[in-house]
Amino acid sequence: MSDIKWDIYLIGEPQPGIDRPTLVRNLAALFKKEVPTIEKMLRKSRSLIKANVDQLTAKKYQAAIAKAGGQCELLEQGEQLFPDDALSTAATPTALSVAPVETAPEFTVAPAPSVETALHSSPYDTPQANVNASTHFCFKCAAPLHAGVATCPQCYAQQPRFSSKSKVAAGFLAFFLGGLGVHRFYLGQWWGVFYLLFAITGIPGLIAFIEALVFWFTPRERWERKYGQVTSGGAGMAVALVVGVIFFVMFIGVLAAVALPAYQDYTARAKMSAAMPLIDKTRAQVEKVILEKDFLPSENILAGLPENVSSQHVKSIRLSEGAQMIVTFNTSVGGEKSPTIIWTPKKVDAQIEWDCLGGSMPDRVRNPECRGGSGAPNANQ
8 A cells, every 4th residue: 555645625516416415414514513614615616624544544534525515636645633623724835736546556445334435437437425424524533434423443542522502492491491591501602601691681582582583584494404403412501400490499589488478368358258247246245235235245146146256267256345346367478377356336416437447467468448547456455
């Protein structure tokens, strides 16, 4: 085998019949590079992708690029540039001559089951790649790899993985959780953390809403060019999941803090409404005694009431000094167990007027006519 080393250059034009977007996607998958990097390469007339390789490696590269729909050129000599500068747009060395590798006799390579020979019967034939050969190479040592291999068997380098992101999913994440940057973490963009830092201002939420619309209305082809080959990493999704869980817990906490007291107030008002028939009936009996006997009863028995006046929603009703009617409700409001409302009678001419401002029941659950009290008087008087 010849000791001559070769430099491999990628030509900036696709093969006839191959459109440029298809070539870009194929080369991005082949070299495991981002689509913008491949597009930058193809803007040049030719770009160095591998230097100082032997003839077998050069032929494998040539066949793989041809299968992807691209064209490459082989030049003698060169220096090692891959992987750090493998995709840099190096200037073409003017002192080097083009080597027609298809016609060079020293490039005769015996075919092997696992190695693509890429030899042709005629130097004028279009190069044909073996469809069973590998079209993936290790980013570190350029060894051929089968699709899906996570670790290179030659240099043991961990291979990057790529995945295509859904624009529908990204749009929904931006719409519902965009204020926390979850959609950016989903797209593999670490700077979603800035959304978290400024989430309290509301500005990230507004930006994310606009981004959600942009995502949804972006043409599929353009979306695939930008997010069709995103490095698959568990870190971004893990961050998105953690942020989502934190947001969910916060949402449940806020909901509980707001909804639970409101629900308790609602049930307390409902119980008060259900208790009013018994309260009205008791007040009527007290009014009758006051008007007929001109007497303010201070105990239930003096008003002709049972000692224990109660119902499902009323814990007790008892009379105190001045015929005050202390009603204790069978409920709990804002941490106050068994709150009370005190009805105080006042004789005006031949009628009895009731004042219900007293008691420990909070104003927010009282009937309108009983609001504005000065607090809870002593219920044991």
